[in-house]
Amino acid sequence: MTGGALTSPAISWGAVEVPTVLDHILLGSSDLDEGIAFVKKHTGVTAAFGGVHPGRGSRNALLSLGEKHYLEIIAPDPAQPGSPDHYDLRKLTAPRLVGWAAHPGDLNLFAARLRNANLAFDGPTPGSRKRPDGLLLQWKSLNLHDDQAGLLPFFIEWSTGTVHPSADAPPGCKILRFELSTPANAALQRICTFLDLDVRITHGEEPQLLARIAGPDGRFMTLAS
Template identity: 55%
Template structure:
C-alpha cells in the first residue's frame, strides 16, 4: 500500500464561505454505494488523480489495484486528456494529464500537471442536482462562484460527452469540490468504464477541521474529516490486487 504525501498544488485563499443552512438541502442525492456509507461523501461524483504523463498514471493505478483504466479522450481547448475507471454506481476515478497534442490551453491545469513528479489527487467533483438552482442559491447567499459553465470531452470513438460545472471562488484550500451536472444525452462515465475497483474512503484533512466541517455541512457535503498540518485530500481505493492509498 502506497501513501503519497501532500505537495503544494493549490493556491491558499483567505475568503470565508458563507451559505445559509437551507442551501442545497432540496438537491441532495443519496448514493447507492459504497457499503461504508459514512466513509465517502454521498454526493461525490468523481475524484481526480493528476499526473505528468497519462500512461504513467494508468500504470500507477494498475500496479496497485490490478485494474487498468481506459482512455477517456481529450478536453478540447483545455489542454488535458484522461483515463477512467469505475468506482461504483455514479462514481469514478479520473486520471488526468497534459495532452501533448494541444499546444495551447485556456486552463492553467496542464502546466501544473507537468510539474508533478508523481501521481496525486488534484480535486474532486460533487453532483448536487440542478446547477441552475445551485448557482442561484449561491448568488443569493453572496457566495462567489463561476458557472454553470459548459464542458465537453471527445472520446476515442469520436462521440462527445457534455456537462456543466459550477466552481466556488473559495474552495477552502482545495478541500471543497466543484459541482457537476451531466447532460441527459451523455452517459455517466461510471457506467461504461472498467470496473473492479471501489472507493473505500475519501476524507478531507485540515489544520482546522471544525471550521471546514461548518463549510461542508452548510453545503450538505458530509465527509470524513481529520486534523492535519496542511489541507489535504486522501482516498483509499481497492481492487482485486490490493489497495491504492493516495493523497494530494
Template identity: 50%
Template sequence: MSPNFSRRNFLALTGGALAAPSFALAANAEGADDDVPTLLDHIILGCNDLDRGIEAVEEATGVRPAIGGVHPGRGTRNALLSLGERHYLEIIAPDPAQEKIVHFPQIRQMTDPRLIGWAVHPPDIAAVAKQLRENQVAFIGPDDGSRKRPDGRVLNWKTINLADDRGGLLPFFIEWSVDSVHPSKDTSAHCELDYFEILSADPEELSSTLKRIGLDLPVQRSDKARLHALISGPKGDVKLST
C-alpha cells in the same frame, strides 16, 4: 518503472447567517456507504504524463484505466477507472496538442500522480448557483463542458467551480447531460471506492465553509489539510492522498 510506482509506495502517493439551503448534500443517505459521500461523482488524480498515470494506477490496482479523451479548449486529456455505482477515478494530464491548461495547471509539474481534487453531482446545478449567490460565495459557471470519447461519442456536462477551492479541498459541481452515459458505467471496472475523507487543522472552520456551499460532510482533524481516498482492487487496497 520507478520504485515510487510500486503498489506499496503507491499507498502513500503524496501522503455569517446562511441562506436557507436550496439543496444539501448530507453525509450519506440511509443505507448508503458511511465512508463515501452519497453524491461524490469522481476523484481526480493529477500527473504530468497520462501514460505514466495510467501505468501507476494499473500497477497499484491490477486494473488498467481506459482512455477517456480530450477536453477541447481546456488543455487536458484523461483516463478513467470505475469505482462502483456513480463513482469513478479520473486521471488528468496535459494534452500535448493544447498549450494552455484552464484548470489544474499544476499538473505540468507532477512527475508522480497524486490526488488533486474531487467533484459532486448535485440534483440541480441551478440550485447550487442560487445558493452560492445567496451565501455570497464567489464562483464561475455554470459552464458547458464536453469530451469526445475514442469511439466518437461526445459527453456533455455543466460545471460550477469555486473561485477559491482551498487548493482542491473543496469540490466543484458537475451535472451530466441526460443523453451522456456516466463514466462509472462504461469504463474499466473491478475497483471500488471504500472511503473518502477530508482533513484539516481547523475542521470546524472547513466544515462551516462546506455548509456554506451546501455540503454537510464530516471533516477530520489533521496537522495538514488534505484529501484521502482508499480504493480496493484485485491487488488489494490503494490509498491516495493530496
C-alpha cells in the same frame, strides 16, 4: 498541499465511508501513460483512455469506482502545449490527488443558492468531451472562487442522455473511503454543511485530500494530495 500518492495503508481507515455527493476524484499526473501504469500497478486494473478537453490543455483516462463514482486520471495533452494548466500537472513529480467533483443536483438551483449567500463562483459552464468511440459526453460545471486550498470540489451536472462515466469505464475497483483533512476542520465543516457536502473531515497538519481504493485482487491503493 504537499502530499503524494501513497501505495500502502499508512492511514488508519475505518468502515466504508464515501460521500453520497461524490461524483469522481481526480488523480493528476504529468504524463497520462505514467498515471495509467501507476494505477494498474497498485490495483491491477488498466484505466481506459477517455479523451481530451479542448482548450483546457488536458486529457484523461477513467476507471469505475462503483456506481456513480469513478477515478479520472488527468494529465497534460501534448497536442495543447500552450493551454492553461489548471492543476499544475506539468509540475507533478508523481501521481497525486488534485481535486474532486460533487453532484449537487440541479446546478442552476445550486448556483442561485450560492448567489443568495453572496458566495463567488464561476458557472454553470457547459463542457463536453468526445470519447474514442465518438460518443459525446456533455455536462455543466461550477467552480467556487474560494475552494479552501483545493479541499472543496467543483460541482457537476451531467446532461440528460449522457451516460455517466462510471457505467462503462473499466470495472473492478471500488472506492472505500474519501475524506478531507485540514488544521481548520471546524471551519471547513461549517462550509461543507452549508454546501450539503456529506464528506468526512478530520484534523490534520495541512490541507489534504485522502482516498482509499480497493482493487479486484485484494490490493488497496491509498491516495493523497
